[in-house]
Amino acid sequence: MIEFNHVSKTYHQRKVIDDLNFAVKEGENFILLGTSGCGKTTTLKMINRLVSPDTGTVRLDGEDIAGQHVEQLRRRIGYVLQHSSLFPHYTVAENIAVVPRLLGWAKPKIDERSRQLAAKLRLPESCLPGYPGRLSGGEAQRVNLARALAADPPLLLMDEPFGALDTITRAAIRREFLDLDELKAKTIMMVTHDVQEAFELGDTICLMDAGRVMQTGSPAELLFRPANAFVRDFLSGAYTQLIYTVVHLSDLWSWLQQDSDGQDSGNIFSGKNTVWDAITAVPDKNDRTLRLRIRHEASEKSVSLEGLLTALNHYQKNR
Amino acid sequence: MQEQPTLWAFMQQQSDKLLDQTLQHIGLTFISLLIAVLIGLPLGIAIARKEKLSGVVLGFAGILQTIPSIALLGFMIPLFGIGPKPAIIALFLYALLPVIRNTYTGIRGVDPNIREAAQGLGMSSRQSLFKVELPLAMPVILAGIRTATVINVGVATLAAYIAAGGLGEFIFGGISLNNTKMILAGAIPAALLALLFDFLLSRLQRLRLKKTKAVVLPLICLLTLSSFYMLPAMYHKGLLAGFTPEFMGRQDGYPGLRQYYGLNIRTVVISDAVMYQAAFEKQLDVISGYSTDGRIKAFDLVTLADDKGIFPPYYAAPIVRQAVLDQYPELEGTLEKLAGQINDSMMTELNYRADHEHQSPERIAADFLRSRGLWRPSREGHKGTIRIGSKIFAEQYILVSMYSMLIKGYTDLDVATKTGLGGTKICFDALTNGQLDLYPEYTGTGLLVMLQPDAKTVSRFTANKDTLYHFVKQAFQQRYQIRWLSPIGFNNAYALMMRREQAKALGISRISDLVRNLR
Numbered sequence: 001m002i003e004f005n006h007v008s009k010t011y012h013q014r015k016v017i018d019d020l021n022f023a024v025k026e027g028e029n030f031i032l033l034g035t036s037g038c039g040k041t042t043t044l045k046m047i048n049r050l051v052s053p054d055t056g057t058v059r060l061d062g063e064d065i066a067g068q069h070v071e072q073l074r075r076r077i078g079y080v081l082q083h084s085s086l087f088p089h090y091t092v093a094e095n096i097a098v099v100p101r102l103l104g105w106a107k108p109k110i111d112e113r114s115r116q117l118a119a120k121l122r123l124p125e126s127c128l129p130g131y132p133g134r135l136s137g138g139e140a141q142r143v144n145l146a147r148a149l150a151a152d153p154p155l156l157l158m159d160e161p162f163g164a165l166d167t168i169t170r171a172a173i174r175r176e177f178l179d180l181d182e183l184k185a186k187t188i189m190m191v192t193h194d195v196q197e198a199f200e201l202g203d204t205i206c207l208m209d210a211g212r213v214m215q216t217g218s219p220a221e222l223l224f225r226p227a228n229a230f231v232r233d234f235l236s237g238a239y240t241q242l243i244y245t246v247v248h249l250s251d252l253w254s255w256l257q258q259d260s261d262g263q264d265s266g267n268i269f270s271g272k273n274t275v276w277d278a279i280t281a282v283p284d285k286n287d288r289t290l291r292l293r294i295r296h297e298a299s300e301k302s303v304s305l306e307g308l309l310t311a312l313n314h315y316q317k318n319r
Numbered sequence: 320m321q322e323q324p325t326l327w328a329f330m331q332q333q334s335d336k337l338l339d340q341t342l343q344h345i346g347l348t349f350i351s352l353l354i355a356v357l358i359g360l361p362l363g364i365a366i367a368r369k370e371k372l373s374g375v376v377l378g379f380a381g382i383l384q385t386i387p388s389i390a391l392l393g394f395m396i397p398l399f400g401i402g403p404k405p406a407i408i409a410l411f412l413y414a415l416l417p418v419i420r421n422t423y424t425g426i427r428g429v430d431p432n433i434r435e436a437a438q439g440l441g442m443s444s445r446q447s448l449f450k451v452e453l454p455l456a457m458p459v460i461l462a463g464i465r466t467a468t469v470i471n472v473g474v475a476t477l478a479a480y481i482a483a484g485g486l487g488e489f490i491f492g493g494i495s496l497n498n499t500k501m502i503l504a505g506a507i508p509a510a511l512l513a514l515l516f517d518f519l520l521s522r523l524q525r526l527r528l529k530k531t532k533a534v535v536l537p538l539i540c541l542l543t544l545s546s547f548y549m550l551p552a553m554y555h556k557g558l559l560a561g562f563t564p565e566f567m568g569r570q571d572g573y574p575g576l577r578q579y580y581g582l583n584i585r586t587v588v589i590s591d592a593v594m595y596q597a598a599f600e601k602q603l604d605v606i607s608g609y610s611t612d613g614r615i616k617a618f619d620l621v622t623l624a625d626d627k628g629i630f631p632p633y634y635a636a637p638i639v640r641q642a643v644l645d646q647y648p649e650l651e652g653t654l655e656k657l658a659g660q661i662n663d664s665m666m667t668e669l670n671y672r673a674d675h676e677h678q679s680p681e682r683i684a685a686d687f688l689r690s691r692g693l694w695r696p697s698r699e700g701h702k703g704t705i706r707i708g709s710k711i712f713a714e715q716y717i718l719v720s721m722y723s724m725l726i727k728g729y730t731d732l733d734v735a736t737k738t739g740l741g742g743t744k745i746c747f748d749a750l751t752n753g754q755l756d757l758y759p760e761y762t763g764t765g766l767l768v769m770l771q772p773d774a775k776t777v778s779r780f781t782a783n784k785d786t787l788y789h790f791v792k793q794a795f796q797q798r799y800q801i802r803w804l805s806p807i808g809f810n811n812a813y814a815l816m817m818r819r820e821q822a823k824a825l826g827i828s829r830i831s832d833l834v835r836n837l838r
Contacts, residue, residue, distance in 0.1 A: 048439055075441035085436035089454045098440050147440070 363422020421463025700731025
């Protein structure tokens with residue numbers, strides 16, 4: 001869907017983007033990861049032409065975006081900024097309606113869409129006539145997302161969308177975010193500096209440093225087959241935790257032992273779930289009696305948290 | 320002294336005038352403000368977008384702001400004449416900086432994230448400006464307009480100097496008449512206007528002006544308020560008079576004209592420095608002047624006869640300390656050589672040569688004395704020194720030159736002149752304190768300024784120049800031991816003047832004719 005071909009950009013004699021090449025597939029969650037100043041935000045802004053490349057081309061659906069009408073291009077692309085980008089002089093409803101209005105939608109259609117989005121994003125309808133100043137950080141970010149989604153664009157660009165939130169809210173919103181149907185069909189390109197976030201949300205991660213791509217690949221590829229020392233060092237700090245997010249329960253199936261006694265969890269996990277999904281679902285990590293029900297290829301096992309971690313150990317030894 | 324009414328009574332008595340002035344004041348303030356907004360707002364927006372220009376534009380507007388307001392008005396006169404036009408332009412220039420600067424600051428102050436969001440969502444540069452940046456900058460812009468309004472209400476008081484009206488008319492009239500109530504009658508409403516507009520604009524600022532559409536409302540208010548300036552002009556038609564602030568307030572000025580002649584004419588207040596020229600340029604039809612002023616001739620004006628005799632006579636005569644006359648008996652006869660020598664038109668001619676042709680007073684004096692056969696070369700005597708003073712206008716300089724030539728030519732006395740003394744009070748105090756020996760004075764001034772009798776006494780003397788002269792002469796001799804010598808002949812009284820052709824066309828030669836013409 002998106003293609004970068006030999007894209008470079010120089011600011012004040014400093015090359016901020018250096019020969020960038022990558023492709024984003026339709027429906028993919030593509031994460032641009034890196035430290036601040038690595039050029040990831042600049043890369044993102046090249047897609048909606050807030051920044052234009054000095055050399056190289058950016059193609060959207062096969063067409064060079066440089067030749068397109070810039071406002072119309074932007075109206076087709078959802079854009080979520082980090083924080084405080086809601087228009088403070090517009091009500092929440094008016095904020096959500098910005099792009100549909102620019103596109104000239106009829107008022108009933110806009111109203112219906114706003115209510116629908118508010119419901120999907122679990123925004124109380126009562127907050128729609130109010131001003132953004134009264135919203136909590138989490139609510140504001142949901143409105144921000146609703147504004148980007150309002151005209152149902154196939155592509156969503158997100159620049160550190162959860163950056164301004166505290167850790168707890170952030171984890172909760174991320175979880176909701178993964179579950180939103182509204183987003184499932186969309187191509188999402190997101191910028192973050194948070195490795196955990198990148199690994200949780202990304203189908204493909206593009207790790208950047210000093211304007212260059214260090215490695216593009218799935219989370220597991222980056223973690224287990226780092227292309228160079230930079231990738232390895234970048235991920236090593238959070239290595240243990242990242243494992244939980246890249247290893248799926250199906251990977252552990254052969255090492256998982258049925259626990260004979262204990263209480264079964266309410267929800268059933270599938271092989272597609274990650275170890276992290278299973279662990280976070282256990283409310284009290286000290287409760288040894290709880291068993292997680294895991295179903296994989298028509299069979300089911302009930303495993304304690306301890307048993308799950310033991311299986312993960314075996315998996316790593318044998319990998 | 321005349322009894323003065325209380326401030327409230329004064330304001331009630333003058334309520335018509337006060338209303339006119341207040342409306343004019345509001346009009347002046349807001350017309351200029353409107354222009355400043357119409358020009359400053361787009362300019363502020365332009366420099367917020369093109370950062371490079373901001374230094375030049377803000378610097379230029381800043382320099383305008385540093386020009387003292389009275390000087391700025393002064394610069395306007397040669398360019399735009401007198402009246403509302405130059406006043407509005409000067410006020411507009413003053414209002415410009417706060418409007419431009421606050422527009423610039425307000426737009427630059429919009430959170431860059433929000434500007435980027437507007438852009439990123441697909442708003443055009445224009446949509447972003449009108450839907451996002453301007454509404455968000457509005458509180459700051461309104462603060463600038465508020466500052467400009469308060470500045471303008473204050474500076475607009477100066478507009479009275481150049482016949483643009485407003486509350487400054489009372490203020491300047493009050494200052495030149497030393498009438499505190501009159502000053503307050505102008506100053507208090509001006510201060511109240513400033514407070515009122517400041518308050519109203521602060522309310523406007525607090526309203527959520529979220530849509531640019533809402534800006535239209537204040538603009539309509541501005542337009543309405545601007546049009547106030549036209550109101551007084553709409554219900555007064557006909558000839559326009561320009562009077563000095565002093566004339567507007569003196570009993571022997573406009574109030575007297577109203578009382579005795581029933582004169583009711585549209586008036587503006589103007590400083591006497593530009594008054595004659597304004598009449599010449601047809602910006603004014605009737606002005607108050609001094610009957611021997613040289614500019615009457617220069618600008619081809621005629622004085623209207625005071626057929627009811629309300630202007631007290633201002634016959635000029637030298638006034639001398641009795642002690643000096645006693646010490647040098649030859650002095651009196653010498654000074655009396657000028658008695659009855661110069662009539663009104665001759666004095667006007669002499670003043671014209673000084674005011675308009677810029678000849679030196681000495682030359683004018685010598686020429687005149689020669690033509691009368693009075694001139695003699697100096698005897699270079701050293702018997703003693705006579706100190707002669709003069710006030711600060713051409714007529715006095717010429718008279719002093721004549722006296723000093725006469726004294727040097729006919730006696731063995733020497734002369735020291737002290738010219739350009741700031742006013743009647745200074746000359747007179749110097750004379751009574753023995754620092755001056757003589758100077759030319761006017762009978763009317765002697766009566767009204769030095770003797771200050773009650774209103775009844777004044778009216779008794781306005782009719783007859785001789786009774787006034789004798790009254791003044793006697794009173795000075797008794798009170799101050801100062802002698803009034805014989806009058807020189809001319810009467811430099813207040814007078815109403817018009818352009819010669821207009822007066823002729825309308826058949827006006829007396830004040831009564833003017834009154835009849837206005838009915």
